[in-house]
Amino acid sequence: MAELVWTIAGSDSGGGAGVQADVKAMHSFGVQTCTAITALTAQNSLAVEEINAVSSEVLESQLLALEADLKAAVIKIGMLANSTQIQLVAEHLAQYKSRWDNPPVIVFDPVAIASSGDVLTEEDTLDALKKYLLPLVDVITPNTQETQVLTGVYLIGPDAVREAARKLREFGVKSVIIKGGHWDYPSGYCIDYCWSEGEEYWLGNEAIQTPHSHGTGCSFASSVAACLAKGYPIKDAFILAKAYINQGLKLAQRFGEGRGPLAHCGFPENISDFPQVIEPGSWLGDELEFAVSEEFNFAAGFAPIGEELGLYAVVDSVDWVEKCLAEGVKTVQLRIKQADHATLEEDIQCAITLGEKYQGRVFINDHWELSIRHGAYGVHLGQEDLDSANLVAIQQAGLRLGVSTHGFYEMLRAHNYRPSYLAFGAIYPTTTKDMSGQIQGLEKLRHFVPLMRETYPTVAIGGIDLTRAPQVAATGVGSVAVVRAITEAADYKQAIIDLKRATGES
Known part of the structure; x- marks a missing residue:
């Protein structure tokens, strides 16, 4: 309706x-x-x-x-x-x-x-x-x-x-x-x-x-x-x-002898x-004399990736990082949300090493200081992190930066920083994170992708499983990120094969 x-x-x-x-x-x-x-x-x-x-x-x-x-x-x-x-x-x-x-x-x-x-x-x-x-x-x-x-x-x-x-x-x-x-x-x-x-x-x-x-x-x-x-x-x-x-x-354009109307396009x-x-x-x-706590080089942006990210696995353990990389998933994000995680630094260091071993792209969610310390390929931040993270340090360390966006305003805000890729979500409701009021759906995704596809690798995330992946990929988005579709699959190896096929990745 x-x-x-x-x-x-x-x-x-x-x-x-x-x-x-x-x-x-x-x-x-x-x-x-x-x-x-x-x-x-x-x-x-x-x-x-x-x-x-x-x-x-x-x-x-x-x-x-x-x-x-x-x-x-x-x-x-x-x-x-x-x-x-x-x-x-x-x-x-x-x-x-x-x-x-x-x-x-x-x-x-x-x-x-x-x-x-x-x-x-x-x-x-x-x-x-x-x-x-x-x-x-x-x-x-x-x-x-x-x-x-x-x-x-x-x-x-x-x-x-x-x-x-x-x-x-x-x-x-x-x-x-x-x-x-x-x-x-x-x-x-x-x-x-x-x-x-x-x-x-x-x-x-x-x-x-x-x-x-x-x-x-x-x-x-x-x-x-x-x-x-x-x-x-x-x-x-x-x-x-x-x-x-x-x-x-x-x-x-003008109609008549005076002032013409706005065009509706x-x-x-x-x-x-x-x-x-x-x-x-x-x-x-x-x-406008906005207060600045630290100067950031907006023009320089962050290290580029140079290609679309393909199937993107978001996982919460080093074990899953290795499983995905070993099965040919080229982009993996380690997302450990517990600040008091006992082996946090060790896990991040291990994930970075695994990325080098399998020649994959391993992004670390949130923990930018440890990512810099151990030379991560990249870090992924949410919108709120753009205010709190030391973007200058991330930029100077040469790390790639991925940014989550939930809507047009956040997408254009992230665009200011010239990140390495943009993630759009949540496309569908998800049980892994409370996204109340931030569900984007396919209609919005179809609008996001043409705006940014020529500038950045683009990623769709949130509630995407094997049945939904083909529709998401059909919007032209460069990468489909999944969480439970791999880690909760009965056969994760087959799930990776099926997801690659569904998203058009060879």
Whole structure:
């Protein structure tokens, strides 16, 4: 069953913004869209001639009809033409949140400023927004001008952006995305900010110079709504929406004599359209004055591998390392999670020696200090380890680095460090590790692989067994990692043969 999203917004007779843009953007991400029209605008590429608000009766009839048969996972709010509409919509949203078995996520894009220039500056409209609507909003997506009108904070630097986000949360909004298309700080760059559940995310890319940008705000919020409806975490919705806008700006063209609309080109599949995840120590991080504990050479990256990894065995003992290497598995990871494991250093040293003996690639999970000490081929780290491990020491020691990623944001964050390979997971639920909320599935894997396949060896991991391996391999991923499929097999030697065959490894 397709994910269902409503858009409650104005209609753009010129076709570039409003519900027209919403539907195009949402369909690009594969979700079904329902509409409730708040206003009929008379506009073209040159100007908005009129905004004709629909009556409360007409708006309410649309909402009642949709609720009766087509309940939404996410509701995106665009232009609300007056304070009466704001109160009416807020009343319905409050009912949905209290009555529905699965309350909808509310995404609000305060587009009225961009559309007419004066609607949200009316005091009664601002008051109605803050009193009735914002306490119900899960995600708000204002641009810099809208942020300043709503909060009174002039966005002159990163701290001001954080302060504006804090003020928006004080109105009751749960998560804040502030779009930086009009910020121009640093000069020539577009910086976007997201705050959600105590975490902040910064994205940046060179500003795309085009006059044809009509509908970007509507399309951005609709992309976020679509991704949330598909179950993506907000940090993934944030980065995908930005990539979608970048893609559309590059391909936008003029229709008529004025400003052309954003192009709607489907799910973003080109890595050049994705923004950079801004990290401390990166050039953009330095421009934003992010604190740096240790300088890291992002440009140098880590030692390359030079080929795909093939069948990848993840095991928890030296005995299994040798069994897999002896049967021709060329890539093995020793994953010992117990910090107090009595023979940890000895086991790591032995695994490294076995890799040399069988001319295999042995990666050590987590224990990077011991890996450096004993000259491991490589080390594998999770996302949280990127903050705590000494990446400079790993880089200088010449070790290969593999990084786990769970979604688009983490994939692009890992890409900053130019690792030796990227692992995507968990593809399926697994009993070996709690991956609640991080199951990627084949659909996401099909999107991950084209983005990174030309840059890194790619690995799929998580819940993969012999029956699932052919489907995973069919996505084009370079390597399939297995845990229980070998170590819990009745005949592990035959399991290795069957898995190699299933994944196309000769």
